[in-house]
Ligand SMILES: *[C@@H]1O[C@H](CO)[C@@H](O)[C@H](O)[C@H]1NC(C)=O
Ligand SMILES: *[C@@H]1O[C@H](CO)[C@@H](O)[C@H](O)[C@H]1NC(C)=O
Ligand SMILES: *[C@@H]1O[C@H](CO)[C@@H](O)[C@H](O)[C@H]1NC(C)=O
Ligand SMILES: *[C@@H]1O[C@H](CO)[C@@H](O)[C@H](O)[C@H]1NC(C)=O
Ligand SMILES: *[C@@H]1O[C@H](CO)[C@@H](O)[C@H](O)[C@H]1NC(C)=O
Ligand SMILES: *[C@@H]1O[C@H](CO)[C@@H](O)[C@H](O)[C@H]1NC(C)=O
Ligand SMILES: *[C@@H]1O[C@H](CO)[C@@H](O)[C@H](O)[C@H]1NC(C)=O
Ligand SMILES: *[C@@H]1O[C@H](CO)[C@@H](O)[C@H](O)[C@H]1NC(C)=O
Ligand SMILES: *[C@@H]1O[C@H](CO)[C@@H](O)[C@H](O)[C@H]1NC(C)=O
Ligand SMILES: *[C@@H]1O[C@H](CO)[C@@H](O)[C@H](O)[C@H]1NC(C)=O
């Protein structure tokens with residue numbers, strides 16, 4: 001019969017044949033498949049096997065036009081997710097849907113074709129006979145051969161490749177990187193008219209893929225998500241809350257990738273769509289009230305409108321519309337658009353105050369001003385290199401206007417005007433804006449010293465200026481090479497030094513408190529000259545790596561002692577806060593599993609910390625290096641695990657104050673010559689008072705992949721957030737895989753993979769094949785068990801570090817069963833957090849020094 005249909009052009013004849021073979025014709029109660037000798041007539045439906053989606057003819061509200069579409073099965077108000085003949089409805093009920101000449105065809109009673117899938121030319125290798133279409137449970141309609149019915153990979157044509165306005169879980173949005181083209185979702189014309197509307201949504205691969213909404217009339221961008229960093233889109237302020245919804249980008253082969261997202265296990269129905277009015281919405285189905293609830297709707301404030309404040313402008317959410325916009329440092333409002341600006345239209349943007357210097361030999365006196373917590377500009381280019389190379393790469397390229405180094409993406413530079421920058425109330429990335437030397441020195445307020453200019457961006461940074469000044473003063477006073485940490489003993493009080501000067505009461509009180517606490521042994525001061533000699537002028541060959549706030553160089557003191565010098569990057573405010581934090585904190589800590597601070601240097605603009613030198617660098621240089629990995633046998637790995645656990649226990653319990661590290665990860669574990677681990681990088685650590693157990697921060701810092709859910713989503717941190725990071729570390733050490741870049745067939749990250757193996761009762765499959773034969777299974781399995789307890793989503797259920805140490809060392813201890821990552825249990829907190837207007841703990845000032853506020 002296949003051969004007959006091949007030559008048919010008239011659906012009437014098919015109908016006749018169908019009538020002759022009426023045993024194969026509708027109505028069958030429910031079927032999800034339609035073979036090529038069958039047709040679907042108006043009034044008949046296909047239902048996906050699990051009764052999730054339904055396909056048939058429908059009319060939108062208030063209309064008699066007929067469309068072929070896919071909608072949710074059994075929902076009171078029909079929710080259409082895909083439409084075939086969206087631009088060409090059938091005026092009456094005579095419509096027929098079927099397969100003809102390898103294409104899906106919508107036609108009317110007179111065989112006039114209203115829509116065709118145009119797939120007849122595809123896959124010429126396939127035999128023409130016996131095609132079938134099947135509606136599958138993901139909401140996808142698949143045309144394939146009979147043998148491949150319902151198999152997405154072997155489809156001749158798939159509806160998901162031709163989306164309407166809705167992005168469903170597990171469907172794929174393909175992106176051809178080479179061509180820069182992705183599938184587009186196009187809005188309906190109105191709420192009740194599925195015809196192509198004015199707005200479309202797609203993916204722009206430039207720099208790193210990002211979602212963009214266009215106004216198709218003018219081809220202007222209306223909104224964008226910011227770049228994909230392998231976990232989230234960094235330009236969506238609340239996106240880290242969506243982390244758990246499992247967005248991911250999958251590489252198919254060279255130049256072809258797809259985006260998809262997962263619904264949390266057994267969670268409610270969910271979809272993304274581009275509304276007829278251009279808004280991007282995430283909708284959740286509330287079963288109780290049988291209604292779709294918008295969970296996220298973008299743009300959600302004035303600042304999310306594309307390039308609201310014009311080129312080189314920065315938009316900062318504000319209740320007063322006249323205060324939304326300002327210029328980046330070194331830029332002034334464009335005088336040509338004064339009139340528009342007066343009427344509240346900032347799209348004219350800002351212009352550079354002083355031209356950049358750019359000479360043929362690449363030397364320049366330009367520098368960068370730092371802007372933290374922003375949505376990075378549009379039209380980025382990605383270049384190779386680390387943080388330092390990123391800055392140089394930008395300086396040496398005359399057209400480079402700024403750069404940013406983003407975890408998960410790498411170095412981004414901008415070769416044109418900086419467009420669509422927004423300041424976030426929390427989160428966000430750090431942008432380095434290139435300006436002329438003179439604009440580095442004098443800020444927009446004019447005549448402020450360089451130190452002050454830098455400090456303005458983060459009020460907290462003022463405090464380090466104060467601290468530095470104090471130390472400086474004090475050192476000059478006693479003219480000695482040793483001073484007590486913090487300079488308190490004989491030094492003046494902060495309030496005395498700054499009597500009547502411009503420093504907030506809270507800031508000075510905070511500083512005084514910190515100094516009182518800081519009465520450890522005196523810390524040697526190094527002169528910047530001595531350190532320059534020791535490191536051979538910070539020679540590149542001595543560079544060990546990049547710490548949280550600056551490069552680290554190896555040095556040798558005259559006596560032969562090896563040291564590591566961490567140097568705060570000059571001419572940028574980056575890391576001042578972290579520098580202060582690390583200095584105050586680490587000076588007090590003494591433990592064999594914590595890296596030791598040998599001294600420091602604060603001189604002029606130089607700020608350096610001097611540590612003991614670790615010949616074996618950091619754990620990641622072994623663990624993720626295919627060659628050096630071999631040196632990490634099980635005994636060594638176990639020793640490292642125990643060492644980290646003890647170091648962390650000391651921070652949490654043994655030292656007088658409870659300290660939360662907040663950025664525990666493989667690259668922050670250093671190894672001495674005997675491969676003893678030492679925890680480093682206390683730039684983000686926080687001190688807790690004696691009975692304080694949990695705190696909340698407005699600015700979530702740390703590394704995705706290591707952050708516990710409550711910290712990533714709600715900014716809540718406690719010792720248990722470190723325990724979570726420790727669990728992730730443990731899994732990485734045992735498996736030899738990075739959590740962030742781990743991929744397996746059905747798991748998006750190492751933790752999910754571990755849970756899956758755990759549930760299936762085969763945790764031993766997690767063990768790195770390299771050590772599988774040599775390791776002590778008992779110990780390894782015990783470690784996996786402990787890791788699973790540490791990565792439980794409920795902070796309360798995670799063990800404390802003292803139980804962890806006990807569990808790691810104890811033999812035959814019977815451990816509790818871990819509870820699986822329960823995504824659905826998080827959804828109410830999740831909902832609260834991201835429901836419009838119910839944002840918690842958002843403060844519009846950026847005083848990071850007060851970020852820790854105790855909770856009862
Ligand atoms: C339906 O159409 C009528 C007349 O055109 C109009 O008054 C009414 O508001 C429409 N209803 C909806 C829900 O669009
Ligand atoms: C269906 O949609 C209509 C119009 O939007 C609304 O008035 C009605 O409440 C909805 N019914 C349900 C059960 O949600
Ligand atoms: C089937 O499609 C092919 C390729 O587009 C076309 O050349 C041919 O004329 C079509 N046949 C019929 C019967 O429509
Ligand atoms: C299609 O398959 C049939 C049966 O297997 C075979 O007889 C026919 O030659 C095939 N046609 C083509 C074009 O490959
Ligand atoms: C097509 O399907 C018919 C009936 O199911 C079967 O007899 C025939 O062998 C099939 N032809 C091919 C090429 O698979
Ligand atoms: C990307 O698109 C171009 C042009 O359409 C095509 O030649 C190329 O094969 C596509 N690449 C992939 C990986 O599909
Ligand atoms: C779409 O564009 C048309 C033509 O410019 C306009 O009349 C209509 O109002 C627009 N619709 C929306 C929803 O913006
Ligand atoms: C569903 O809606 C009801 C009534 O508004 C509300 O009480 C309930 O919390 C909602 N459920 C979810 C999961 O949001
Ligand atoms: C804002 O001003 C620009 C010129 O700077 C102009 O092109 C644009 O149309 C204006 N927009 C509005 C909404 O007035
Ligand atoms: C580069 O050129 C500038 C003048 O354009 C000059 O002052 C500088 O010394 C040159 N630098 C090098 C490394 O040649």
Ligand SMILES: *[C@@H]1O[C@H](CO)[C@@H](O)[C@H](O)[C@H]1NC(C)=O
Pocket residue numbers: 381397398399400413414415416
């Ligand atoms: C400078 O940067 C621009 C923008 O990213 C890029 O197009 C250009 O190729 C770069 N030039 C050099 C010499 O690297």
Ligand SMILES: *[C@@H]1O[C@H](CO)[C@@H](O)[C@H](O)[C@H]1NC(C)=O
Pocket residue numbers: 776777778779811
């Ligand atoms: C494995 O480790 C356990 C617990 O540390 C120990 O009791 C046992 O002797 C070890 N087995 C081997 C073969 O080393």
